[in-house]
Amino acid sequence: MTTTYLEAIRQAIWEEMEKDPSVFVLGEDIGAYGGAFKVTEGMLQKFGETRVIDTPISEGAIVGAAIGAALMGMRPVAEMQFIDFISCAFDQLTNFAAKNRYRWGAGVPMVVRGPCGGGVRGGPFHSQNPEMYFVHTPGLKVVAPATAYDAKGLLKASIRDDDPVIYLEHKFLYRRIKEDLPKDDFVVPLGKAAVRREGTDLTIVTYGAMLYPCLEAAATLEKERGAKAEVIDLRSLLPLDRETIVASARKTGKVMVVHEDTRTGGIAGEIAATINEEAFDHLDGPVLRVTAPDTPVPYSAPLEDFFLPNAVKIADAARKLVAY
Amino acid sequence: MTTTYLEAIRQAIWEEMEKDPSVFVLGEDIGAYGGAFKVTEGMLQKFGETRVIDTPISEGAIVGAAIGAALMGMRPVAEMQFIDFISCAFDQLTNFAAKNRYRWGAGVPMVVRGPCGGGVRGGPFHSQNPEMYFVHTPGLKVVAPATAYDAKGLLKASIRDDDPVIYLEHKFLYRRIKEDLPKDDFVVPLGKAAVRREGTDLTIVTYGAMLYPCLEAAATLEKERGAKAEVIDLRSLLPLDRETIVASARKTGKVMVVHEDTRTGGIAGEIAATINEEAFDHLDGPVLRVTAPDTPVPYSAPLEDFFLPNAVKIADAARKLVAY
Amino acid sequence: MAAASTSRLVPAATTKKPAASGRVRRPGAKGAGIPKGMMPPPDRPLVNPGLSRAQLLEIHRFMRLNRMLEDKLTALYRQGRISGGLYSSLGQEAISVGTAYALAPDDLLAPMIRNIGSMLVRGVTPLDFFQQYMGRYESPTHGKDGTLHFGNVERLSIIGPISHLGTLVPVMAGAALAARLRGEAHRCSLTYVGDGATSTGYFHEGLNFAAVLKLPFILVVENNGYAYSTTCDRQFRVASIAERGPAYGVASESVDGTDVLAVYAATQRAVQRGRRGEGATLLETRCLRMQGHAQHDDMRYVPKALLEAWAKRDPLERYERFLVASGHATPDTLRATAEAIAPELDAAADAAEKCPPPSPEETLKGVYKEEGYEAPWWPAA
Amino acid sequence: MAAASTSRLVPAATTKKPAASGRVRRPGAKGAGIPKGMMPPPDRPLVNPGLSRAQLLEIHRFMRLNRMLEDKLTALYRQGRISGGLYSSLGQEAISVGTAYALAPDDLLAPMIRNIGSMLVRGVTPLDFFQQYMGRYESPTHGKDGTLHFGNVERLSIIGPISHLGTLVPVMAGAALAARLRGEAHRCSLTYVGDGATSTGYFHEGLNFAAVLKLPFILVVENNGYAYSTTCDRQFRVASIAERGPAYGVASESVDGTDVLAVYAATQRAVQRGRRGEGATLLETRCLRMQGHAQHDDMRYVPKALLEAWAKRDPLERYERFLVASGHATPDTLRATAEAIAPELDAAADAAEKCPPPSPEETLKGVYKEEGYEAPWWPAA
Ligand SMILES: Cc1ncc(C[n+]2csc(CCOP(=O)(O)OP(=O)(O)O)c2C)c(N)n1
Ligand SMILES: Cc1ncc(C[n+]2csc(CCOP(=O)(O)OP(=O)(O)O)c2C)c(N)n1
Ligand SMILES: [Mg+2]
Numbered sequence A, B: 001m002t003t004t005y006l007e008a009i010r011q012a013i014w015e016e017m018e019k020d021p022s023v024f025v026l027g028e029d030i031g032a033y034g035g036a037f038k039v040t041e042g043m044l045q046k047f048g049e050t051r052v053i054d055t056p057i058s059e060g061a062i063v064g065a066a067i068g069a070a071l072m073g074m075r076p077v078a079e080m081q082f083i084d085f086i087s088c089a090f091d092q093l094t095n096f097a098a099k100n101r102y103r104w105g106a107g108v109p110m111v112v113r114g115p116c117g118g119g120v121r122g123g124p125f126h127s128q129n130p131e132m133y134f135v136h137t138p139g140l141k142v143v144a145p146a147t148a149y150d151a152k153g154l155l156k157a158s159i160r161d162d163d164p165v166i167y168l169e170h171k172f173l174y175r176r177i178k179e180d181l182p183k184d185d186f187v188v189p190l191g192k193a194a195v196r197r198e199g200t201d202l203t204i205v206t207y208g209a210m211l212y213p214c215l216e217a218a219a220t221l222e223k224e225r226g227a228k229a230e231v232i233d234l235r236s237l238l239p240l241d242r243e244t245i246v247a248s249a250r251k252t253g254k255v256m257v258v259h260e261d262t263r264t265g266g267i268a269g270e271i272a273a274t275i276n277e278e279a280f281d282h283l284d285g286p287v288l289r290v291t292a293p294d295t296p297v298p299y300s301a302p303l304e305d306f307f308l309p310n311a312v313k314i315a316d317a318a319r320k321l322v323a324y
Numbered sequence C, D: 001m002a003a004a005s006t007s008r009l010v011p012a013a014t015t016k017k018p019a020a021s022g023r024v025r026r027p028g029a030k031g032a033g034i035p036k037g038m039m040p041p042p043d044r045p046l047v048n049p050g051l052s053r054a055q056l057l058e059i060h061r062f063m064r065l066n067r068m069l070e071d072k073l074t075a076l077y078r079q080g081r082i083s084g085g086l087y088s089s090l091g092q093e094a095i096s097v098g099t100a101y102a103l104a105p106d107d108l109l110a111p112m113i114r115n116i117g118s119m120l121v122r123g124v125t126p127l128d129f130f131q132q133y134m135g136r137y138e139s140p141t142h143g144k145d146g147t148l149h150f151g152n153v154e155r156l157s158i159i160g161p162i163s164h165l166g167t168l169v170p171v172m173a174g175a176a177l178a179a180r181l182r183g184e185a186h187r188c189s190l191t192y193v194g195d196g197a198t199s200t201g202y203f204h205e206g207l208n209f210a211a212v213l214k215l216p217f218i219l220v221v222e223n224n225g226y227a228y229s230t231t232c233d234r235q236f237r238v239a240s241i242a243e244r245g246p247a248y249g250v251a252s253e254s255v256d257g258t259d260v261l262a263v264y265a266a267t268q269r270a271v272q273r274g275r276r277g278e279g280a281t282l283l284e285t286r287c288l289r290m291q292g293h294a295q296h297d298d299m300r301y302v303p304k305a306l307l308e309a310w311a312k313r314d315p316l317e318r319y320e321r322f323l324v325a326s327g328h329a330t331p332d333t334l335r336a337t338a339e340a341i342a343p344e345l346d347a348a349a350d351a352a353e354k355c356p357p358p359s360p361e362e363t364l365k366g367v368y369k370e371e372g373y374e375a376p377w378w379p380a381a
């Protein structure tokens, strides 16, 4: 039976809660209602209200309480109704959760997850991609699955991880992406990228919902001019799989990075710097970027469509790079 | 009479308050006490408690109230006692202040300022460099002066600017840096870097307190092997003066970026990407980074000294790049 | 501060607690009843606090317009002619209209997502709303944001909200502070939070800030029983949010939010306190959210009996009964009001639909100040 | 929720307001007096709540140790032998010791920066503190953080603070929640905020969270009159933070923070409520910060008369007078306690100083879990 990206997330939580009594979930409307997107549907009935906790609208307390519980040996999974509201818990995440192990050695095994990303006309406050705020915070981990398999495997790995993980699930993929999943327990290790398409002429590095337009652009390029693009899906943003990126850069000599996040300070910069440092001599062209522009996410259709990277823009940049 | 970096900041606020009745200051202990670092000393006496407002310990309300006042046509200057506490106002800054003009056209002319940076054994929560959280937020501006002249001129420009500015003053420089300042009113425009030292062999891009070890390393290099390093002081991080960076990169062909901020997701990545995009053909070597490692800022002397970039580490990297 | 005498035990709550154990009732859950205190307050007769007939009828028109405008938006939404979030204020119109009507035009007002009525009172037109919900170029946001996410300080004294609940509390305290700094200390500042949003840190920081600085700030709590699916007993452990006034040293009051005249009068009292320099007011208004959280939500979790009880307290019908009973209107004149509004709304919706969307490149404009690109750009402002 | 009757005006404050106008008194300012309510509460006799002689003397020893340890740290600081922030609890020792002593060893405790006494009660040793303040490798943080910024959950049930005020409130609510989830519902959770930190959003979110979930959580407010230089009338508009209990539906109490037995007894009551499943307690303790905010602060802004009034209420001297008067000790035995502590502290400080600093490369370790690099690494834990 094929499983949607959303259902994969739900399964991961469900199975981990069955397996490990220290796992519990908390957040707004996650109990009786099953979550704004129904990710936690049925969990209240199954696990009871001690382990499925509807909270007040207090992101600072949700994350703060998760930290306290994690320090006590629990493995809380906190939901942000939309990931945009993680800004209200920014302080607890970046100062308390991220730095605790470094300071007095006590790890904070917790997951904060929520729907990110655009393409659903959500406007400036229901479409954000906040990954870089956390990628730039040593002590956190950040993952962003693109497939149902990874959604499940990465979430299980995140829950089992002994450090705090920000888990970014792309709402555009929730019901649009599905695949057959193995019946048996599996994890996708944090910090390992996946090569989604092998190639020799060009590397496209991406993650999250942008994987699909990248694959489409790669196919176009091959059809058009036989150029073979390698497509890397980062899956984890922190730790970043620099090895896979650098190896591909050395192989193809040409790299572009595609992200839905805004441009300045996006992860493309980090990747460009890494490639400069570790594969400069192999480069046959500049590391290019296809990203959202430096604006909030606009609401109306023509604007949001212009804002988001897509296969056409990616193919255009790829053509330029191939021809470089 | 020479003016310290700290006094320059004080003068900027003082003079703008004298000139423009819409300017006022708010924050914790800034009135009767004159601020934890005495930046607002004497202002309560001079301007009275309607314009010098001691607030409760509520960073979310300090910044929120500043936003409301700015929307009303005022020009609030809010102090964070240490810039580390800006995390508690992250949501108001990145969601309300940053996005308001884009959404319904009303600008939010305000400044949030506070002491940043390490080197004073402040530990993980009194030494942070939070610039990238804001550089990655379209709608904000971010400045980080390195000299007393810039401290004054940039702060005046920030207060007069019609958009929200995060003003990062480096506490290590407060009383260590001084210079003669012009008697007349002056501003340093936002978004313009300064070339602190001209050179042809190598470009070192930096900002804030790191300017000084960079200049020291440049001098060492020249003495040692006659290599002439150009040193660029960014001054503004957003908008970023890409022109000056790219022009220098085209001239020297070798660029390194030095920042006190942690490495992954630091501004060096953005600069590396920009140079790749706009000066790739001129590069004779990779864009290198000298930065703090990806850890919190440790407290004890041997650790903090190891954590911080310094002239020795910068010179080492520069030698490598020159020899590339 | 008074001297802290010796050990002084303050009772845990001044009134009945919502729940007696760590396990909390869930009204939607199987077999659960209606939590105490969710039923409507006693149905007292409406009392005219001294409004003229013209004013009374104007209030009526705004409430009717509020309702019909939202009905129209819902119809458009179902037809796929608008997208994004659509949040209803059905059953809460008396709160938006009653509070906004009690303000002077230059008092500062910030709506939350269910306060389309407040914005109507301020002079925002149906055309503005339709353009906004349709994401048109001439909308108050050039299509960059949706719903009620807009404002205009200069001409309408409206500050627009963002989605993040509670943020407006300190922002509007700051607006009141700014008015005082500008020598306009008479200008009060008013905004709204839901029962749910009282749990945000901003509620506390902002109200306390206003209290300490004695700002003429009015925080209206629309206690509509639910925050999305969450009932008040999962949100706070007090019987009424008005009980929090003393914790901040501000005046507080709780009124029946289905009685527009009671809401108006309570807001007036708060405004008067503000103008007299007596500081902030926390004003709770009680009601029930009569539709789902937003269009997608079938609110299965709301007990039928509760909806039925509150349906009898429909604020518009109550007010119309009062107007007729008090001789200010007849069923015919009331019907005429509605009949005049309907074609107006149809025309405005059609006009909005014909307006052009923004050009894609508009995306890049206006993040920072740009010469020649100045707000407000929308006709009504 | 109780039915919201009709318009119900709650009085603005249950007790005297701290200030009558938007302009607020500043005690440090020229000509200003001492704000009402800042003077010490009446000096009532201490009452033994049923502690044995051994316990009474143990409490005394902890208080004496608290004071002498801080004196020693101050001396070291002045000699340049420790660096970073040094915050004194002079005059507040009864609060740290009294609250911590009322807990069971497995109750969860999170100190704030002035609660070295609480940590002593828990079993952290002077050597640990000296190593920590000297940034030594064997300190509880390997030199990566300073002051009281450390904890140990497994063996001491201590969660360490960060600098950001208020953060611990929800964190410790979460710790109590976790205990309940683990079937250890008897474990209470206690932490501290200052008068200043009550203004943080976390105070509200965390206390409300604990209230709604009915957690056995005790929030001790150390109202020492000042937040850095800021007096309470700039921080809140209530006479006592205990007045905020009803706003959360939790028990609250205000006690004389210079009376260690009153603090102990009040904490015990809170613990008992927690263990009985009656939820959270907000416990205000009144005192004066008898030194500057930290070492650098000469606290010019604190009126002399205020300091003198509170100096007479020194918690240690008060307690010693009680012990002597009640026949539990003599001046000689009390002196002997101090004399036994002094060489202990000197030895610990010297020992710490001889310990090696961390190697520079330690900087890079332990950001994430690393095999073979597991806390706690310090001897006492
Ligand atoms: C800080 C924050 N967290 C979560 C949300 C998601 N959210 C939007 S509305 C809502 C419920 C609000 O309930 P209430 O405050 O009672 O207002 P009502 O919808 O009943 O008018 C939630 C949880 C948000 N907008 N902001
Ligand atoms: C969120 C936050 N804002 C500001 C500070 C800076 N700061 C440290 S202590 C302090 C005063 C605290 O006063 P109070 O809570 O009364 O505690 P006390 O020092 O009196 O014990 C301030 C403003 C901080 N640590 N955290
Ligand atoms: Mg509600």
Ligand SMILES: [Mg+2]
Binding pocket: D194, D195, D196, D222, D223, D224, D225, D226, D227, D228, D289
């Ligand atoms: Mg204090």
